Amino acid sequence: MTQENQTKTDVLRASRLSVAPMMDWTDRHCRYFHRLMSGATLLYTEMVTAPALVRGGALHLLEFNAEEHPVALQLGGSDPVELAQAARLGVDAGYDEINLNCGCPSDRVQSGTFGAILMKTPTLVADCARAMMDAVGCEITVKCRIGVDDQDPEAVLPAFLEAVREAGVRRVQIHARKAWLQGLSPKENRDIPPLDYDLVLRMRSRFPDLHLSVNGGIESLEQAEDFLNAGLDGVMIGRAAYHRPWDILGEADSRIHGAAPSGQSAEDIARAMLPYIEAHLTSGGKLHQVTRHMLGLFAGRPGARVWRRVLSEGASRAGAGPALVEEALAQVDQGQAA
Structure with a gap:
């Protein structure tokens, strides 16, 4: 072929x-x-x-x-x-x-x-x-x-x-x-x-x-x-x-596609985005250009609101980077544990 x-x-x-x-x-x-x-x-x-x-x-x-x-x-x-x-x-x-x-x-x-x-x-x-x-x-x-x-x-x-x-x-x-x-x-x-x-x-x-x-x-x-x-x-x-x-x-x-389950979690996806975000920032990009697409990742789950709030409020600030995503993720984890 x-x-x-x-x-x-x-x-x-x-x-x-x-x-x-x-x-x-x-x-x-x-x-x-x-x-x-x-x-x-x-x-x-x-x-x-x-x-x-x-x-x-x-x-x-x-x-x-x-x-x-x-x-x-x-x-x-x-x-x-x-x-x-x-x-x-x-x-x-x-x-x-x-x-x-x-x-x-x-x-x-x-x-x-x-x-x-x-x-x-x-x-x-x-x-x-x-x-x-x-x-x-x-x-x-x-x-x-x-x-x-x-x-x-x-x-x-x-x-x-x-x-x-x-x-x-x-x-x-x-x-x-x-x-x-x-x-x-x-x-x-x-x-x-x-x-x-x-x-x-x-x-x-x-x-x-x-x-x-x-x-x-x-x-x-x-x-x-x-x-x-x-x-x-x-x-x-x-x-x-x-x-x-x-x-x-x-x-x-x-x-839908008949593949084996990946075993991934939404938290895994958030962490997997960190190297991509780092590369985007290094090339002159802004954090919010990426994270605006990630706001719904935890939709319907405990911690979803704080995830959206942390990213929405912080991603456009000067110097915002992967640490903000990690902060938001930590608060999601706390919300789910509560």
Whole structure:
């Protein structure tokens, strides 16, 4: 098996569970933190726009740690030529998969004619995917909604999937909500439009040759297991994985990916982050850039509040470093012993 095919196989296996791309959240520090908890789950970058890479030369947006593999780059854009160039840059940087964003509802994304608004132009999405596949050898995938605004998802989603399948796309992640491009904020678009998991499940039988993952409102590994048992190929979890990372990722490898239990604890993960934090500070970084992603590590457990408070209040202070994390961890231990 060639290295390229081996990578595709590894990514396909990992995609049984993935952490959704989330703007301002799933940066390289967050992904490294998540990788310590789960070695097998597929991780995604925040959306990076093709114009920023191709026209703006913002190649620093592609930086990641080798420990993050398997890791996918999500691109935003609507110009096939530009997306092909951005995909090449992503592959050159070492990403294992390139994902096209057809789901983000923000005003900024709409003004650039990409994101969820692309649900209205499946032919253009197909052209973009085809151009990206012609440019690179890694997997090109698409993340979409079930429709936008007044579209009928029962008609729109199958037509969209047919278009991208015809272009050669074989893996699609479906956020099981509409996006309302007028009248709802991006935050409201994550909560208010009703979820339609049944529609996504029906697409599984209608498109047996596609690898379909469901996204949106998934709160637990139990829910993820239910979707996999119902026949879906993958589950993508967003906010729950960010706000309660240990609950989602701590047992993901054994429960979802079939690996032996790691024997790690949340405390072990906190300590494992210390060398990474030290290296980040040595390179000129700030503590809060890393620890802001760690606030939910002990969510729902004794000591969680003091952990959040110590890190939130202290991480931005001058000279803050690994000792602050150790202080917070010591207080967690005291809280659990009380």
